[in-house]
Amino acid sequence: MGDSTRKSPMPEGKLDMEQLQIKGSTEESSIPEEPSTLFPKITGKTGDLVSDYNYYNYKMGQETGTDTPLTSVVIRLIGTVKLHGAHADIVIHADNAMQLQSRNVTGLSREKDLFNIATTMLPLKAEALGLKRRYRERFLELNPGVEINEECPTIIAGEWIGPGIQKGVAISELPRKYFVILSVSINNAWLPDEPYADIHHEAVDIYNISRGGFYHEQLVFNDIKGSREKLDAHTLAVEKECPFAKTFGISGVGEGIVWKAEHPLGRDARFWLKTKGLQHQVTTTEKLRNKPSGTELENAKNFAEAAVTVNRLEQGWAYLEEMGIKRDMKGIGAFMKWVIHDVEVEERREIEEMVISQALLKKNMTAMCKAWYVKKLDLT
Missing domain, CATH: 3.30.470.30 (DNA ligase/mRNA capping enzyme)
Structure with a gap:
């Protein structure tokens, strides 16, 4: 379970602050005046780390006038x-x-x-x-x-x-x-x-x-x-x-x-990666890349099923307890909001690259969350 953005302490020393201001594309984010002390969210996607490095390399090239071929990294x-x-x-x-x-x-x-x-x-x-x-x-x-x-x-x-x-x-x-x-x-x-x-x-x-x-x-x-x-x-x-x-x-x-x-890159949690065993994975969306494309509705449904796993749903359930939100029908809104937001953040790259309809995806995720939550309440 994590916070929704990949914030992390930034490096001191010779590296320019802007050089590690990475979001996984050419979009830059502003440096917060008071960085959060909360632990950063660590990506489970190798592609996220690679993309973050690509942008880091691009910014370094602008600063130094050099261009490191990414294939040699x-x-x-x-x-x-x-x-x-x-x-x-x-x-x-x-x-x-x-x-x-x-x-x-x-x-x-x-x-x-x-x-x-x-x-x-x-x-x-x-x-x-x-x-x-x-x-x-x-x-x-x-x-x-x-x-x-x-x-x-x-x-x-x-x-x-x-x-x-x-x-x-x-x-x-x-x-x-x-x-x-x-x-x-x-x-x-x-x-x-x-x-x-x-x-x-x-x-x-x-x-x-x-x-x-x-x-x-x-x-x-x-x-x-x-x-x-x-x-x-x-x-x-x-x-x-x-x-x-x-x-x-x-x-x-x-x-x-x-x-x-390895440092100095390791000073920034954007260059960390978590790998989980099969029993603890919260997503299998990367496997969809090798499957033939279906209709827009089928693709959204398949993506929702791969992203809204039992492990992710359990994380949302635990989040309610941590935040002191009563786990009854009144809490279902906060539960669905957490799960859907977690998917939208962690699976952003896959959603964009697979051209998944966000409206249809959200509709499928909402239905899955509601069904699971109601059943969980019955069993609790």
């Missing part, structure tokens, strides 16, 4: 295990004020906290401040001459995992709930994972995703299909046996892998 990717839990961030400001946030809620409290994240983590402020200090010290060691901008909070993005959060994955069998560090932002830019892999506080159940190991592959632009096959092979292995859970002596299903481009 190779992006090195570093992967970590994707955990199926509840997203949670520790946001620490310059005055050491600490706030907790979920995927969609910027202020978690003991009173407003679906999975008791705040109840557990707020008493650990001293430990969280210790993590902030260690990350900043390591950052300064690795980036001599770079100053820390105190206007940008330190964001320790993580996943809240353990019993009672999700079902059908090995980490749900853990003896208690853990906070796992996934990514850290300093100076409004995401840090590389490997140089900070040893920073954690396991004595208070704060772990680092590095515990599950790292994966290294390449996205070769003149062999996207072959590159994707290699990424998917690692992903299927993780789904079969979760490496992170295995470090706790637990055997079972994993969700997938999050791939981040």
Whole structure:
């Protein structure tokens, strides 16, 4: 479950801010005056990452007067295990004020906290401040001459995992709930994972995703299909046996892998990619590319069926709970709005390239959402 736009902290240093202002086409977006601290939405589409890089390359060429042939591009990717839990961030400001946030809620409290994240983590402020200090010290060691901008909070993005959060994955069998560090932002830019892999506080159940190991592959632009096959092979292995859970002596299903481009590209989450196992995929629209085209109505119906999967519908159901929206017939409007918007954002490229009628698509999605929601209420 995610926010509807692919916002992310932008890089500091030599790269011009405009050079990473990417939307996947020649359309530019404005830089927000106050960037959101919410964790960015990570694409599951290789084509989105490639298109974002195409525009990045175009802007770089304008700035430098050079033109790198896209067919020669190779992006090195570093992967970590994707955990199926509840997203949670520790946001620490310059005055050491600490706030907790979920995927969609910027202020978690003991009173407003679906999975008791705040109840557990707020008493650990001293430990969280210790993590902030260690990350900043390591950052300064690795980036001599770079100053820390105190206007940008330190964001320790993580996943809240353990019993009672999700079902059908090995980490749900853990003896208690853990906070796992996934990514850290300093100076409004995401840090590389490997140089900070040893920073954690396991004595208070704060772990680092590095515990599950790292994966290294390449996205070769003149062999996207072959590159994707290699990424998917690692992903299927993780789904079969979760490496992170295995470090706790637990055997079972994993969700997938999050791939981040090697820095400096990896500072921006537009150059991240998530690959999920078959059990956790929320869309199969890419497979429609190989099918013969039908009527406008048939194409919209087929696309809706490929995009509005049970996993995506379950995400919409969970979104209502997270936002405190009562899951009854009064909540069906918010549910349908979330699902339809999620499809329109994540599947934008496929909708455009396959020339899917948005009006017919929305009509089919609305019917699917309503039928599923009503049935879900009957079963709940």
